[in-house]
Amino acid sequence: FDYFRAKGVPFNKPRFFVGSRLGMVLKTSNMIEFVEEIYNEFRNEKVSGMFEFNHPAFFIRDPELIKKLAVKEFDSFMDHRLVLSEDAEPLFAKALFGLTGQKWKDMRATLSPAFTGSKMRLMFKLMNEVGSKMSKTVCDKINKGADNKVEFKEFSRKFTIDIIATCAFGIEVNSFENANNDFMRIATKATNFNSSGMLLKLIGFFGFPWLMSRLRVKFLDSELYDFFDNVITETINTRERKEITRNDMIDLLLQAKHGKLEYQEEKSSSDGFATVEESQIGKQKVKTVWSNQDLMAQCFIFFFAGFETVSNVMTFMAYELILNPDIQKKLQDEIDAMNAELKGGDLTYEDVQKLKYMDMVLCETLRMWPPAPIIDRMCTKDFLLEYDNKKVQIEVGRNFYIPVYSLHHNENYFPNPNRFDPERFSDENKKNIRQDCYLPFGIGPRNCIGNRFALLEVKTIFYYLLLNFNFEATKDTQIPIKLANNQATFQFEKGLHCALVPRTK
Numbered sequence: 001f002d003y004f005r006a007k008g009v010p011f012n013k014p015r016f017f018v019g020s021r022l023g024m025v026l027k028t029s030n031m032i033e034f035v036e037e038i039y040n041e042f043r044n045e046k047v048s049g050m051f052e053f054n055h056p057a058f059f060i061r062d063p064e065l066i067k068k069l070a071v072k073e074f075d076s077f078m079d080h081r082l083v084l085s086e087d088a089e090p091l092f093a094k095a096l097f098g099l100t101g102q103k104w105k106d107m108r109a110t111l112s113p114a115f116t117g118s119k120m121r122l123m124f125k126l127m128n129e130v131g132s133k134m135s136k137t138v139c140d141k142i143n144k145g146a147d148n149k150v151e152f153k154e155f156s157r158k159f160t161i162d163i164i165a166t167c168a169f170g171i172e173v174n175s176f177e178n179a180n181n182d183f184m185r186i187a188t189k190a191t192n193f194n195s196s197g198m199l200l201k202l203i204g205f206f207g208f209p210w211l212m213s214r215l216r217v218k219f220l221d222s223e224l225y226d227f228f229d230n231v232i233t234e235t236i237n238t239r240e241r242k243e244i245t246r247n248d249m250i251d252l253l254l255q256a257k258h259g260k261l262e263y264q265e266e267k268s269s270s271d272g273f274a275t276v277e278e279s280q281i282g283k284q285k286v287k288t289v290w291s292n293q294d295l296m297a298q299c300f301i302f303f304f305a306g307f308e309t310v311s312n313v314m315t316f317m318a319y320e321l322i323l324n325p326d327i328q329k330k331l332q333d334e335i336d337a338m339n340a341e342l343k344g345g346d347l348t349y350e351d352v353q354k355l356k357y358m359d360m361v362l363c364e365t366l367r368m369w370p371p372a373p374i375i376d377r378m379c380t381k382d383f384l385l386e387y388d389n390k391k392v393q394i395e396v397g398r399n400f401y402i403p404v405y406s407l408h409h410n411e412n413y414f415p416n417p418n419r420f421d422p423e424r425f426s427d428e429n430k431k432n433i434r435q436d437c438y439l440p441f442g443i444g445p446r447n448c449i450g451n452r453f454a455l456l457e458v459k460t461i462f463y464y465l466l467l468n469f470n471f472e473a474t475k476d477t478q479i480p481i482k483l484a485n486n487q488a489t490f491q492f493e494k495g496l497h498c499a500l501v502p503r504t505k
C-alpha cells in the first residue's frame, strides 16, 4: 500500500484487503461509479494510483499519455493483466484477449485478415439473413396478437446469439422460435456474474490470482467447455470432410490454420466513424501452425466478447431512442428512404454504409454508454514514465487503466457530455472529436478486432427493427435508468422494459 507514496504519485487511499474495490465487494456501486470516482479524485493529475485489492495499478487520465503508452510504447505495454491463467481457464488463456507477447502477435496477425471490410462484406449476407428473418418472426407474432412488451436486453440477446452462432460457429439457432436453445442457455450461464459464487470467484481472480491458481479454481463451468468443444470439433470435422464453404468465421479460421489467409489492404475500409484501424502487427504474415484447440479458443472469445457487448449497445441505443423520439423519427426517415430505394430488393453491405444518421446515433450511443467503460494494459518491459517534470518507474507486471467512460464524459472533450446528441458525429462536427478521447473499441494494436463486425451487426438489426416498429416507453420503463450495482457487468438494474409498437405506414 506504500507503492505510490514511494513514487510520489497521488493515489486512492486503499482499504484493508479490498484496496479501492470496496464497492465491488459490498455491491454498493456500479462499474461507472467506480471509474468516475477514481477519475475525479485527482482532476488535475495526469496519473494517479489505485489498488485492485492488494495490487497497485496506475490510472492514466491524460489522453496524450494514454496514446503514448498504448500506441507509441506498445512494446512495453503489450498485454492485459492476466487474472485467468491457463489452469483456471484454458479457453480464455488461449484466446486472443488472453494471449501474451509473441503468441498474441502471431494470433492477432492470423485472425485480423478475417475481420477486414471485404470479409465483413461476405459475412454480411449471414448477418442480414438472421436480422431480417428474426424481425419478421417478431412482427408476425405481434401482428397475431402476441404481447408487444419486451425486456429489451433479453430481446436483443436473441438477435446477438443467433448472429454470433451463424457467423462464428456456422449454426442456425432461431432463438425467437426456440428460446431455450443450448446456445442461449450456455451464453446466459457464461455471462451471469450476479451470483454470490461468481462474485467470490471474481474477487479471487482479480485480487489473488496466484491463490486461485494454487487452489485450481476454474472460472467457467466445465459444461461450457464441453459444449464449445463438441460444437466446434464437429463443425470443423464436417467442413473439412465435406469441403463446405460458408464464408463464416470457422471457414476463415480453417483457412488460417492451413496458412491460406492473408491480410488484404483495402482502399476505403471504414464501417463507421467508430471503426478502429489494424496496426502493422496485425498485418504481418505468420507461419505458426495452430491446433484445433487454438481455433476453438478464438471461436469462444468471439462468442464471449461479441455477445454481451453488442446486446448492451443495442439496449442502450433503444433506451436513448425511447427518450428522444425526435431522433428515433429522424433515424426511421433515413431507414424508410433506404427501404424505398431498395424497392423490395435485399439490403446490402454497401447500403448499410450509406446509413449516415444510423452511424451518428450508434457512435453517440458508444460514447454515452461504452460497453467497456475501462480497459487495461500490463507492463511487459520496465518503463520510465516521464511527464510534468516527474519520472515514475513502471515495473514489469504492473498495469495501468484507461478510463474510457470518463474520457467520453469529460466536458473538455465532449461539451454537455450527458446530453445524447448524435450531431456531434455529423460530417461537419466529427472533425472536432479527438480520436484519443473517443475509445469505445480501445486503442492501439490491441484494439477490438471485432469492431467492424459489431458496428455492422447493430446497424443491420436496428435497420429491420425500426423499419417495422416504434420503440416506446411503458409504465415499467425505468427513467432515468439505473445501473446494477455490480462492477463486473454493465447492465440496467431492472432491465429495459418497453413496447415495440408496429408502425403504420
Ligand code: HEM
Pocket (backbone or CB within 6 Å): 096, 097, 098, 108, 301, 302, 303, 305, 306, 307, 309, 310, 313, 370, 371, 372, 375, 376, 439, 440, 441, 442, 443, 444, 445, 446, 447, 448, 449, 450, 451, 453, 454, 455
Ligand atoms: C459494440 C461491441 C463491442 C465493443 C464496444 C467492444 C469493445 C472492445 C474493447 C474496448 C476491447 C479492448 C481493446 C483494448 O484493450 O484496447 C475489445 C477487445 C476485443 N474484442 Fe471487442 N467489442 C465489441 C464487439 C466485439 C465483437 C463482435 C467481437 C468478435 C466478433 C469482439 C472481439 C474482441 C476480441 C477478440 C478482443 C481482444 C483483442 C486483442 O486482445 O487483440 N469484440 N473489444
